[in-house]
Amino acid sequence: MTTEPARRRPVPGAIPARAGVGLKPAHGAAILGTHPDVGFFEVHAENYMGAGGPPHRLLEAVRERYPLSVHGVGLSIGGAGPLDRSHLARLRAVVERYRPGLVSEHLAWSTHAGGYLNDLLPVPLTEATLARVAGHVDEVQDALGRRILVENPSSYLAFDESTIPETEFLGRLVEGTGCALLLDVNNVAVSAANLGYDPHGYLDAFPIGHAGEIHLAGYDEEPEADGGRLLIDAHGSAVRPDVWPLLSHALALAGPLPVLVEWDNDVPDWPVLHAEAMAADAVLAACARQPLRAGAGHG
Template sequence: MTKLDVLPDRAGVGLKGEHYADIVGTWPDLGFFEVHAENYMGDGGPPHRYLETIAAHYPLSFHGVGLSIGGDGPIDQDHIGRLKTLIDRYRPASFSEHLAWSTHDSAYLNDLLPLPYTEQTLARVCEHVDEVQNALGRRMLLENPSTYVLFSESTIEETEFLTRIADRTGCGLLLDVNNVMVSTVNHRLDPYAYIERFALDLVGEIHMAGYDETVDGAGDRLLIDAHGSAVRPDVFELFVFALNKAGPRPVLVEWDNNVPGFAELHAEARRVEAVIARSRGSRPVAAQ
């Protein structure tokens, strides 16, 4: 099985249609671009012409949202087929998906929903990961989720659940630091303790994003994984903590809603890039 997670240990950003003109011809200094695979499953047109041009200059990270790895039902074979065609065409450096479910029967839900962490669920997720990796002929990365509820039937802690999936299937992990902050604040847990328990040696990519904040019915903080703003200071500090422990990794700045001009997005990536560069030394780095 081909190992995909060979992105450079640099900062990257998501590829957005509104930024094509800012990228092509100027070729900004970036480590990679992330592509949401489902946006490019058509056969041709302008999106593919731009992607082909950009792929000739930058490594690509493909990120899926539609496989429903945690779903009860079987993986959609048509979806896997479209994904394989896309990956074979562009040969991305990395492919990742979510530890979540997003389908019911033939319906696709506009959300990435949590699942109970039980032995039964573990076996099903491992079966799905094996199926996807075998179909693609590639190793994939599995991302920790952002969650708003916990299941009373869960018997396995989330970081252990992810580690056991990786051990059984050979997949890698994607550490989404914003998801860690969202979930731990919502569930009154310690985000730094979560990072301490995470299998950082298996991390092939790190994600960063901005969250929205409101309050729940009890008046407590409730964070929403919104991807509509700059990275929050507490997430950035947690990222620095994780990078000090893990060492340099490819890091994506996610900004999928209320997308700013490319200059602002690129500035966020440069801020992350500076931390990655400092982490290559032997001394711990601090957030700035």
């Protein structure tokens, strides 16, 4: 197991407490041509696991001017089986090549019997799952030689076998591995609506002192036969109105943090995405002028 000092060693290109956006090839010309005022860019690691070509040329040019965060979606750290060592080696190559300020993954599973699923699925929150996920996080951090951030999931149903509240599970994962957390407030909105709990109460219980980044996104909504609503973590629209107050609530607890606007499907023109980032920057600025709330789950 890697020692704590090695996990905590400084990395170049620290991410500022500003709003960033996901880097999309369609926006490359606008970004390189105008050098917009954006705090940072984030990329999905799996899109850069090839050796070269246009994706790397764009990322190299952007990396020269902006801090970079790498967000993985394929490690399946919540999976029942062992981590894919080849995939982990490819992730390490991306991280070593671009030296991002942050590296993150999901509390989820996405593989089965050697195949990759096109979704990030939640896990039952049990002692056995905690031990398995902690072992996987240790393995990733050992391979990368640095701390990673683990993101809270979006949930569509509750597991009968779950015995640990999600916020407690995440706090214990931090204690056991030395990892940090990525707080996705859109996932909080989705899970709270689907499972019937108060999203603000969730944030109050979240181990916010260990959060290193916040994500925002848009969700889809599907009506149900009984008149209820099912929210889907879709990343294909602007941030929903009920998610912005959750960002303000989280920042009031945590203080300024990097905030990433995710828009991965039906990607809009650059000015639309940039406007979402500017709106997030405005929330950050407003929260920076207010005192932190006391007495929440600072871990």
